[in-house]
Amino acid sequence: MVISATRIDTLFGGACLVPPSRLAKMDMSTRPPLSPAEEDDEAALLARYAQGDAVAARRLTTALTPRLFGHALRVLGDHAEAEDVAQEAMLRLWRIAPAWRRGEAKVTTWLYRVVANLCTDRLRMRRSTRLDDIDEPADPAAHVEQGLQDAARADALQRALDALPHRQRQAVVLRHIDGLANPEIAVILDTGVEAVESLTARGKRALTQALIGQRDALGYDHDG
Amino acid sequence: MADVALEAMFQEARRTPAEVPARLMARVLADAEAVQPMAPRGEWRRWLGGLGGLQGLGGLITACCMGFWLGVAPPQGLPDLAGAMFGVQADQVDALDEDFDGGVLTAFGWDIEEG
Numbered sequence: 156m157v158i159s160a161t162r163i164d165t166l167f168g169g170a171c172l173v174p175p176s177r178l179a180k181m182d183m184s185t186r187p188p189l190s191p192a193e194e195d196d197e198a199a200l201l202a203r204y205a206q207g208d209a210v211a212a213r214r215l216t217t218a219l220t221p222r223l224f225g226h227a228l229r230v231l232g233d234h235a236e237a238e239d240v241a242q243e244a245m246l247r248l249w250r251i252a253p254a255w256r257r258g259e260a261k262v263t264t265w266l267y268r269v270v271a272n273l274c275t276d277r278l279r280m281r282r283s284t285r286l287d288d289i290d291e292p293a294d295p296a297a298h299v300e301q302g303l304q305d306a307a308r309a310d311a312l313q314r315a316l317d318a319l320p321h322r323q324r325q326a327v328v329l330r331h332i333d334g335l336a337n338p339e340i341a342v343i344l345d346t347g348v349e350a351v352e353s354l355t356a357r358g359k360r361a362l363t364q365a366l367i368g369q370r371d372a373l374g375y376d377h378d379g
Numbered sequence: 380m381a382d383v384a385l386e387a388m389f390q391e392a393r394r395t396p397a398e399v400p401a402r403l404m405a406r407v408l409a410d411a412e413a414v415q416p417m418a419p420r421g422e423w424r425r426w427l428g429g430l431g432g433l434q435g436l437g438g439l440i441t442a443c444c445m446g447f448w449l450g451v452a453p454p455q456g457l458p459d460l461a462g463a464m465f466g467v468q469a470d471q472v473d474a475l476d477e478d479f480d481g482g483v484l485t486a487f488g489w490d491i492e493e494g
Contacts, residue, residue: 204411207418212411220407221399228397238403245407249414309395312388331389363385 197262198255205252212249219263220245222333223270229328230274232317240277244269267335268343271325278321315365323358330355 197218203211223244227237244266255262316324322344329340330351337355341348430436453459 205416207416209412209415212415213408216404216407216411220404221396224399224403225397229392234400237397238400238406241403242406242410246410246414249411253416308388308391312392332392334393359382359385363382366385366388 198257201248201252201255201262202257204249205255215248216245219248219266222263223266226267226328226333227270227274229313229316229332230271230321230325231277232313236277240270240273243273261339264339264342267329267333267339268345271329271343274325275321311366311369312362315362318365319358319361323354323361326351326354327358327362331359 197215200211200215200218204215220241224237224241227240228234231237231240247269248262248266316328319327325344326340329335329343330337335343337348337351340351344351344354346354427433427436430439449457
């Protein structure tokens with residue numbers, strides 16, 4: 156069976172359309188976290204999973220779930236929602252496994268795209284239903300006083316990320332935390348490389364503005 | 380300076396990935412097991428699958444039996460290939476039985492040939 160964009164669209168209700176031809180055109184040479192050999196491993200493991208190999212399922216779960224969960228958590232800022240998104244993305248991977256054609260798409264790119272679309276759906280729903288349900292940001296100075304400066308910095312970064320428009324947030328997280336290259340991010344976000352560069356630049360500027368007033372409280376005047 | 384601080388925060392975020400809840404890993408593995416295709420179970424099952432499974436095999440056996448019977452006793456109007464090959468006609472079987480002292484005519488006329 157051949158994976159076509161139409162086929163995937165049909166399988167997943169159009170929410171996570173992934174044209175393999177576009178994925179195949181990506182330049183993967185600059186993506187730091189995974190080597191081509193590792194990518195091959197993931198596709199090979201997926202093929203083994205499709206043939207009934209339970210060990211392959213465990214290895215894929217261990218290798219991929221933390222990344223997807225981490226990304227979803229950064230973008231959504233909510234543990235429960237991030238868990239649901241990561242589980243749903245992996246479930247879609249399991250279901251598409253028998254029809255997966257190696258060489259046409261990278262497993263991780265396909266998964267990140269599924270996660271990005273699921274996060275976008277949730278952020279849109281949240282924007283329309285939860286405007287009054289946003290927690291007040293905690294005072295970072297309180298953490299510093301308790302000697303939890305690292306936690307305070309992490310919280311501050313997450314709050315600043317949460318305040319970004321969701322496309323900027325996704326682009327910044329994919330680029331600067333997940334460490335993906337701009338061409339791959341462009342495919343994941345279904346946009347052009349220039350648009351990704353613009354999103355990340357604007358996102359970083361907004362983050363800087365959001366954090367600049369907290370530098371003293373976060374200890375950056377002294378150590379960084 | 381602000382860029383340096385922001386980059387330091389990114390580095391810290393990369394160094395300390397979120398801890399994945401064990402329940403999430405368990406849920407993902409359970410999903411994987413639930414929807415995983417069955418592994419192939421032996422050569423003969425693959426062979427059977429190639430024939431179309433048990434239904435296909437049943438149809439093949441029925442077709443073989445039918446073909447054999449048509450060879451033994453072809454209906455009128457069909458050429459009697461066995462008869463043409465061995466020089467006897469199906470409607471002569473009773474007479475042949477008498478002639479050959481109770482011998483039985485099979486599809487290939489082996490008894491006749493031997494008798």
